[in-house]
Amino acid sequence: MKRGFFKKVFSVATISFLLFLWLSVFLFFPNLIVKAQGMTSTNYKIISSDINAGGRDDQTSTTYKMQDTIGGIATGISESALYKLMAGYRTLDDLSISFSISDLAIGFGDFSSTDVRWTTSNEAGATSQPANQNPTYITIATNAPNGAIVSARSQGDGTGIEGNGSAGIYKSSSPTKLIAATACTTVTNGTESYALYVKNIGSNLTADSGFNGGTCSGIISTIGQTILTASVPLSTNNTADIALKAAIASTTAAGSYADVIILTATGRF
Amino acid sequence: MKMNKKFFKFSSVVLALVLIAGLTGKFVFAATLTTIYDRLSDVQSDVASGVNHYIVFTPATAHSGAYNILKLRFLDGDDGKWCRTAGALSATTITEDTSTGLPGTLSATCTQGLGASSYDTIFVCSSGASNNWSATKYGVEILGSTGILGTTTAANNIAISVTTGTHASACGEPSTNIDSGSFALSILSDATVGVSATVDPIITFSISDLAIGFGTFSATTERFATADATGSTSAAPNGGPTVITITTNAPNGAIVSARSKGSGTGVEGNGSAGLYKSSSPTKLIAAAASSAVVTGTEGYGLYVKNVANTTGTLTIDAGFDDNASADLAISTTNQTIAAATAVVNATADVALNAAIASTTAAGSYADVVTLTGTGKF
Numbered sequence: 349m350k351r352g353f354f355k356k357v358f359s360v361a362t363i364s365f366l367l368f369l370w371l372s373v374f375l376f377f378p379n380l381i382v383k384a385q386g387m388t389s390t391n392y393k394i395i396s397s398d399i400n401a402g403g404r405d406d407q408t409s410t411t412y413k414m415q416d417t418i419g420g421i422a423t424g425i426s427e428s429a430l431y432k433l434m435a436g437y438r439t440l441d442d443l444s445i446s447f448s449i450s451d452l453a454i455g456f457g458d459f460s461s462t463d464v465r466w467t468t469s470n471e472a473g474a475t476s477q478p479a480n481q482n483p484t485y486i487t488i489a490t491n492a493p494n495g496a497i498v499s500a501r502s503q504g505d506g507t508g509i510e511g512n513g514s515a516g517i518y519k520s521s522s523p524t525k526l527i528a529a530t531a532c533t534t535v536t537n538g539t540e541s542y543a544l545y546v547k548n549i550g551s552n553l554t555a556d557s558g559f560n561g562g563t564c565s566g567i568i569s570t571i572g573q574t575i576l577t578a579s580v581p582l583s584t585n586n587t588a589d590i591a592l593k594a595a596i597a598s599t600t601a602a603g604s605y606a607d608v609i610i611l612t613a614t615g616r617f
Numbered sequence: 618m619k620m621n622k623k624f625f626k627f628s629s630v631v632l633a634l635v636l637i638a639g640l641t642g643k644f645v646f647a648a649t650l651t652t653i654y655d656r657l658s659d660v661q662s663d664v665a666s667g668v669n670h671y672i673v674f675t676p677a678t679a680h681s682g683a684y685n686i687l688k689l690r691f692l693d694g695d696d697g698k699w700c701r702t703a704g705a706l707s708a709t710t711i712t713e714d715t716s717t718g719l720p721g722t723l724s725a726t727c728t729q730g731l732g733a734s735s736y737d738t739i740f741v742c743s744s745g746a747s748n749n750w751s752a753t754k755y756g757v758e759i760l761g762s763t764g765i766l767g768t769t770t771a772a773n774n775i776a777i778s779v780t781t782g783t784h785a786s787a788c789g790e791p792s793t794n795i796d797s798g799s800f801a802l803s804i805l806s807d808a809t810v811g812v813s814a815t816v817d818p819i820i821t822f823s824i825s826d827l828a829i830g831f832g833t834f835s836a837t838t839e840r841f842a843t844a845d846a847t848g849s850t851s852a853a854p855n856g857g858p859t860v861i862t863i864t865t866n867a868p869n870g871a872i873v874s875a876r877s878k879g880s881g882t883g884v885e886g887n888g889s890a891g892l893y894k895s896s897s898p899t900k901l902i903a904a905a906a907s908s909a910v911v912t913g914t915e916g917y918g919l920y921v922k923n924v925a926n927t928t929g930t931l932t933i934d935a936g937f938d939d940n941a942s943a944d945l946a947i948s949t950t951n952q953t954i955a956a957a958t959a960v961v962n963a964t965a966d967v968a969l970n971a972a973i974a975s976t977t978a979a980g981s982y983a984d985v986v987t988l989t990g991t992g993k994f
Contacts, residue, residue, distance in 0.1 A: 443801035446773040447660065452807055456814035471813055484810055492800070494652050497714070501658075503809075509667035510658035517814055523868045523959060572658055572671075574713075592812060599928040599960040601868040602818040602994055609810040614656040616673075616714070617800035 445490040447613035449590075454483035456517075456605075459596045462538040467592040477562060477591065480548040485589045488553075488582055492615030495578035498553075500544060500590070502529055502568045503608035510610075515569050517542045517594060517607040525601040527594060532564035535593050542594040544568040544609065546575050550585035553578050562593065572612060648677035650779055650798030652754055655689065656713075661808040662771040665701060670759040670766065672741065673716045674779065677796045680750035682783025685721070686791045687741040687757075690778040693730065695769040699737040700727035704763030708741055716756030721748025723757065724788050727764040739766075742788035750781075771806040820865035822873075822990030824967075829858040831892075834973045837913040842969040853968055855923040862964045863931065863957075867992030870929070870957035875919060875937075875967065877904055877947045878985035885987075890949045892917045892971055892982045900978040902971060906944035907937070910970045917971040919947040919986065921954050929961030939968075951989065 456465045457473025465473045467483040490496050505526045506513020515529035527542045535541040545564040546555045558566020559575040566573065576588055590609065658669035674687065691699045706725035710718025721743030730736040741757055743750070759766070769775065779798045782791025831840045832848025840848045842858045865871045880901045881888020890904035907918030920939035924931050936945030937954040945952065955965055967988065 443776045443799060444774045445801045445803045447803040447805060447808075449805070449808065449810060452809065453811045453813070455812065459814060459816045465814075467812060473814070490801075492654070494654075497654070497656060499656065510669050517812060519816075519868075525868065572656070590810065594814065596816055596866075597928075598819055598821075598864055599866050599962050600816055601960050602816045602866045603868055605814040605816060607812040609812060610659060610661070611808055611810065612657055612660045613803055614654050615801055615803075616652060616654045617798070 442491055443617065445492065445496070445613065445615040446488070447611075448487045449484060449611060450481065450487070451484035454592070456592075456594055459594075459600070462596050462598055462600075464535055464537055464593055464595045477547070477593070481587075481589060483589070483591060485548070485587050486576075486611060486613070487587045488578075488613045489586055490613075490615040491581045491583075492617045493581060494616035495580050496582055496616060497574050497578075497614045498576035498588070499572040499612045499614070500559075500568060500575045501570055501572045501610050502544070503610065504529065504570055506570050508608060508610070511571050513570055515567070515607075517605045519601060519603045519605045521603060523601065525603070525605075527596065527600065527605065529568045531567050532562050532593065535595050537595055538597055539595055540597050540600055542592070542607075544575070544590065544592050546588045547591050548587075548589040549576070550587045552580060552582050552585040553588050555588070562591070568609075572610070648796045650677060650781065650796045651675045652714075653779060653798050653800050654714075655777065655800060655802065657768065657802065659768060659808065660802070660804050662768060662804050662806050663698075664768040666761060666765045666767060668761070668766040668768055670739070671711055671713060671756070672759065673711075673714050673754060673756045674781075674798070675754045676750050676752055676781055678781075679752070680781060680783055680795055682791075682793070683786060684742045684744045684784040684788050685748055685750050686782050686784055686788065688780040688782070688791060689739040689741075690780070691730070691737040691739075692769070692775060692777075693733060693736055695737055696730035696732070696735065697737065698767055698769035700729045700739065700764060701767040702763070702765035703727055703729045704765075706739070706764045706766070707760040707762045709758050709760075711756035711758045713756055714754070716754045719743050719755045719757040720750070721745050725757075725759050725764075726788060727766065740789055742784075744788070768804055771804050773801075773803045775802040775804060776800070777802060816866060818866065818992065818994050820867060820871070820990065820992040821863070823862045824859055824988055825862075826857075826859040829969070831969070831971055834971075834977075837973055837975055837977075839910055839912045839970055839972040842971075852922075852970075853966070855966065857966060858969070859967050860964050861955075861967055861988060861990070863990045864928075864962040865990075865992035866960050867994040868960065869993035870959050871931070871961050871993060872953050872989075872991045873931075873955040873965070874951040874989045874991065875947060875954045876949055876951045876987050877919070878987065879904065879949055881949050883985060883987070886950050888949055890947050890984075892984045894978060894980045894982045896980055898978065900980070900982075902973065902977065902982060904946040904948065906946050907939045907968075907970050908941035908944045909946075910972050912972050913974060914972055915974050915977055917947075917984070918944075918969065919954070920944070920968050920970070921965050922968055923964075923966040924955070925964045927962040929957050929959050929963065931955050931957045931961050931963035931965060933965065947986070951987075 455471030502515035519525040530541040653674040656671040708723035708725040722745035782794040830846030877890035879890040894900040905916040907920035910916035
């Protein structure tokens, strides 16, 4: 009995000593520790540090993929077409961002005089600013911890590739004509002008100062510019109207004009 | 005790293996990138080229390799979508979102995935002098060059894996990984808003004075019409005898035409152009080129002068510029006296000169000059 008891005590002491030696490796040889392998996949993100050893993230076949880590118990991601296991790390399977635009075709209608006009969702245009959620509005939702950015640019007389051409609303039939993009403050009766701004902004979004409201000073470009930002994750109060107003001169060439506003949303993770 | 010896031996082997693993760099200590995003120039699906990436990230750990590397790995199923053509990309610093331009000499490249467990990947590298990274928010813009960047099919929550690391001699897969992280993208089937407008055709045309005159020919001296209809022996000053104003947004410009009623009814082409005495016996001082009208010879000419362009360019027709070269006589059929090739807002004086011979029949003469303004839409 006594011998058995001492045997057990000795075994526990031995195991404890070995564990101490194991941990001492990290304590006394910190340079042996190498920073994380890219243990992320399309569906999770490591949000905390983890001391571990070994493991691979490249064990795959046509029907099976395994990312594991030695030192935990069956940690990492194991998945196939039929199952997925996320174990060990504190993982997030919820990197999310969604973005939508309510109306993809808006218009000023007919400029039958040189008065300022606004775009409307029915493309008929109006001589006053349209109501909320008109002419089009964006909705963005994301769990990005640092919020989001919404950017806009104009195709104008360019190809649509960022930076190509000049921003504005463009008559592409010969002879071509560009009503160049301007600040909102420049849009006045009888003066060729074309401006984008945001209005009716959800409380979690902030308009960039250059594009805030109908007196904006920013000028849309063929290069993406920030028009809205958020500094927190967005699940509510995350819509904003994208508005456009313009005016022509008496000598602005008659004809059909068009522009393409290219909108992007980016989560700041 | 026998059992403990075995266990001790086993544990010693395990410990030795752990030490070896540590020495060969297999220990893992994850450090997570913070504030990471990739703002795309297009979030439209299946864009084939021209997609720019504005990447902002904050390393958790210092990087001091010959090459410090940021690696973006896209989804396994997106092979050839993000990296449309593999090869070198252009990398430049940006400072958006209060970031600091990525230090060092920048380079970038993309590689295409092929099949399962092979991924489209973008590598962004900083090398050369002062290329060390600290825990600073960095910004870098990646544009297509030899390598061409595109987008994938439409989806929300497209998670991108990010790894940073170093390499001793090349830009590419890090030989030592340091930090990791991930972010997500949203790609839309259509991320563009079409904006339309129609500018209606506009044209205005006016004539300042509808009754002008030569006054009395008391001699055979050449006379000029004036606005007050008393006439003058010298050309009417600018703004006289009558001024046309034409404003149009016709994209192809405008035409100003004139014709004379002369001895006709006023219907275009009827009768002969000139200054006409309709009382019996009738008499027509026939139209002539304005530059051909000289004292003592019957003649009646129309010409245009003093063009003032506010927008565009109204040009006097060569036949009516009174320069004695290819000048024309007005007709009962419309002739272009001035024209513009694009939108125009201009004024011009329409002038008349005439002379009589000593035998020109006495009496009252008149003509009606019909002017038209036409936009070329």
